[in-house]
Amino acid sequence: MSDGHEVDRRGFLQCMAWTGTGLLWSVVGGVPASRAFGPGRAEAQSGASFSFVQISDTHIGFKGAANPDALGTFEAAIARIKVLDPKPAFLIHTGDITHAQKPGAFDTVSEALKGVGVERTFYVPGENDVFADGGTEYLNRFAVGGPGRGWQTFDYRGVHFVGLVNVLNFKAGKLGSLGPEQLEWLERDLAPLPSSTPVVVFAHVPLWAVYPEWGWVTEDGAQALGYLKRFGSVTVLNGHIHQIMQKVEGNVTFHTARSTAFPQPAPGVGPGPGPIKVPVEELRGVLGVREVRYAPGQSRLAVVETSLA
Amino acid sequence: MKALLAAAALWLAWPAVAPAQTPAPPPAQMPAQVPAQMEGAQVEIRAHAFSAPTVTVKAGTTVTWINHDDDTHTVTSTVNAFRSPGLDTDETFSYTFTTPGTYEYYCSLHPLMTGKVIVTPERS
Numbered sequence: 001m002s003d004g005h006e007v008d009r010r011g012f013l014q015c016m017a018w019t020g021t022g023l024l025w026s027v028v029g030g031v032p033a034s035r036a037f038g039p040g041r042a043e044a045q046s047g048a049s050f051s052f053v054q055i056s057d058t059h060i061g062f063k064g065a066a067n068p069d070a071l072g073t074f075e076a077a078i079a080r081i082k083v084l085d086p087k088p089a090f091l092i093h094t095g096d097i098t099h100a101q102k103p104g105a106f107d108t109v110s111e112a113l114k115g116v117g118v119e120r121t122f123y124v125p126g127e128n129d130v131f132a133d134g135g136t137e138y139l140n141r142f143a144v145g146g147p148g149r150g151w152q153t154f155d156y157r158g159v160h161f162v163g164l165v166n167v168l169n170f171k172a173g174k175l176g177s178l179g180p181e182q183l184e185w186l187e188r189d190l191a192p193l194p195s196s197t198p199v200v201v202f203a204h205v206p207l208w209a210v211y212p213e214w215g216w217v218t219e220d221g222a223q224a225l226g227y228l229k230r231f232g233s234v235t236v237l238n239g240h241i242h243q244i245m246q247k248v249e250g251n252v253t254f255h256t257a258r259s260t261a262f263p264q265p266a267p268g269v270g271p272g273p274g275p276i277k278v279p280v281e282e283l284r285g286v287l288g289v290r291e292v293r294y295a296p297g298q299s300r301l302a303v304v305e306t307s308l309a
Numbered sequence: 310m311k312a313l314l315a316a317a318a319l320w321l322a323w324p325a326v327a328p329a330q331t332p333a334p335p336p337a338q339m340p341a342q343v344p345a346q347m348e349g350a351q352v353e354i355r356a357h358a359f360s361a362p363t364v365t366v367k368a369g370t371t372v373t374w375i376n377h378d379d380d381t382h383t384v385t386s387t388v389n390a391f392r393s394p395g396l397d398t399d400e401t402f403s404y405t406f407t408t409p410g411t412y413e414y415y416c417s418l419h420p421l422m423t424g425k426v427i428v429t430p431e432r433s
Contacts (some may be wrong), residue, residue, distance in 0.1 A: 062398075063405035064380070064397070064398055065379050098399070099381065100395035100418070101395070120371055127417075127418050127419075128381070128418065131383065131395070131417045131418050132394065132395060170420040171387075171415075171420060172387045172413060172414070172415035172416060172420055172423050173415065173420065173421065173423050175420075175421070177370075213421075214357075214421070215419060215420065215421045268394075270356075271356035271357075271358075272356040272357030272358065273380075273419075274356070274357055274378055274379060274380040275379040275380055277379070
């Protein structure tokens with residue numbers, strides 16, 4: 001768990017300048033937090049703490065030796081989410097919803113996640129969700145009406161969320177990438193935001209170079225991160241590597257998530273990536289979901305990992 | 310698809326011919342027409358890699374890929390000459406190369422996995 005309590009004074013000052021009014025200190029959820037007040041701006045309406053859940057790499061349809069019952073562990077993950085208190089505002093699924101687009105797997109996941117009882121789930125695809133048909137099924141299901149090929153943005157209580165897609169440009173011998181169209185969109189999307197806006201970015205493959213030799217990197221991720229540098233609080237949530245890793249670079253905190261299906265080796269350990277079989281009694285201990293808590297005034301979002309054990 | 314895999318599985322029952330070896334000429338008493346399927350090469354997929362990154366075969370040869378990983382892989386031509394579905398553990402994909410040339414391929418799930426089939430003319 002990382003819980004950044006330090007106050008980002010510069011961010012506050014920028015916020016103050018922007019609203020032209022000032023800040024009212026309050027206590028939200030037991031931690032001191034600043035609350036912008038002022039005339040009628042959307043930003044001023046924000047300021048309440050909330051939490052959301054990241055679930056990743058559910059790989060529904062996987063029946064390999066590493067976990068013959070990926071559906072069972074997915075259901076265990078849902079049970080964990082259902083008992084969270086306070087209830088998460090929404091869920092984010094960071095891809096590999098299905099294992100290799102197995103028939104019916106998208107339905108299984110989206111129906112089950114509706115049962116969690118949150119307002120909605122935001123999805124980004126993993127390569128397993130798009131490899132067979134170039135993303136047609138995924139995009140028709142989850143990205144109709146969006147700005148591009150599955151990338152998306154939304155705001156929630158003053159936090160700006162960006163979902164990026166880095167699995168649609170796979171080419172032989174190359175790493176996953178965002179592509180120029182999406183990068184241009186991202187730059188335009190972020191341009192009007194004051195630097196004090198907390199930003200959460202989510203995508204399947206890590207945006208930072210976790211281990212390029214195994215493809216655990218986004219080729220043009222650095223360009224996206226360049227657009228994010230000026231923000232006082234940036235949280236990047238990824239999946240793909242089925243293990244928790246964290247890195248802090250300036251104001252940017254990177255987190256990779258566990259899978260609910262099977263673990264993968266630590267970077268560079270063993271002959272290659274892929275499912276690893278652990279003793280049955282240890283499996284649920286290496287699977288999990290993540291709760292992310294936002295409280296205004298904290299420069300870092302609190303990240304709480306829950307295993308399925 | 311199932312039929313294709315079944316056919317590939319059936320083919321696997323024949324002794325595999327390693328790609329590097331030149332198949333021994335058939336004994337004189339054998340019928341002249343040898344089914345094309347009997348000449349073949351096999352590429353193993355293991356630990357996120359193609360066992361023989363480059364395979365050289367004569368035109369008319371069937372190449373079969375078999376996935377030994379727990380993960381799913383594909384055999385996807387870079388120019389759409391052939392494209393396997395997702396291959397789960399122990400599943401195979403076969404393709405018969407009829408036209409000489411160099412065929413590059415990769416795994417569309419793990420694009421750092423790449424390989425090449427070089428097809429030489431049938432009579433050379």
